[in-house]
Amino acid sequence: MIRYRCDGCGAELPHTALRYTVNIDVRAAYDVLEVTLLDLVRDHRAEMIELIERLKHKDPREIEETVYKNIKLDLCPSCQRAFIRAPLRFHPEQGERETEIDIDAFLRSLGIGESGEKPAAGPD
Numbered sequence: 001m002i003r004y005r006c007d008g009c010g011a012e013l014p015h016t017a018l019r020y021t022v023n024i025d026v027r028a029a030y031d032v033l034e035v036t037l038l039d040l041v042r043d044h045r046a047e048m049i050e051l052i053e054r055l056k057h058k059d060p061r062e063i064e065e066t067v068y069k070n071i072k073l074d075l076c077p078s079c080q081r082a083f084i085r086a087p088l089r090f091h092p093e094q095g096e097r098e099t100e101i102d103i104d105a106f107l108r109s110l111g112i113g114e115s116g117e118k119p120a121a122g123p124d
């Protein structure tokens with residue numbers, strides 16, 4: 001039987017439980033190349049040999065990931081909600097989320113709005 005684990009909180013997700021999948025493609029961005037006459041007459045063989053020499057001693061996986069990386073996540077409903085709100089910081093271990101500012105609570109803390117008192121009128 002296939003078992004899933006939430007990639008956010010680590011909770012085991014029963015086979016029949018609601019779960020969400022996230023599929024992220026991270027690609028190197030390139031602009032459209034403009035080929036000129038100079039590009040056509042240049043010695044591409046020498047460039048290719050130099051490139052191969054530079055890449056020869058690098059980790060193939062690292063080279064591949066500089067161009068393309070696919071990330072797949074399984075999330076429980078709680079982590080899915082958090083992910084949608086803040087895709088880059090959805091799990092507490094990734095740092096504090098920016099807390100939303102509750103204007104009503106702020107005004108109440110100033111004693112405005114508790115006894116029918118209204119904030120001072122604005123310019124309009």
Ligand SMILES: [Zn+2]
Pocket residue numbers: 006007008009010011075076077078079080
């Ligand atoms: Zn989770």
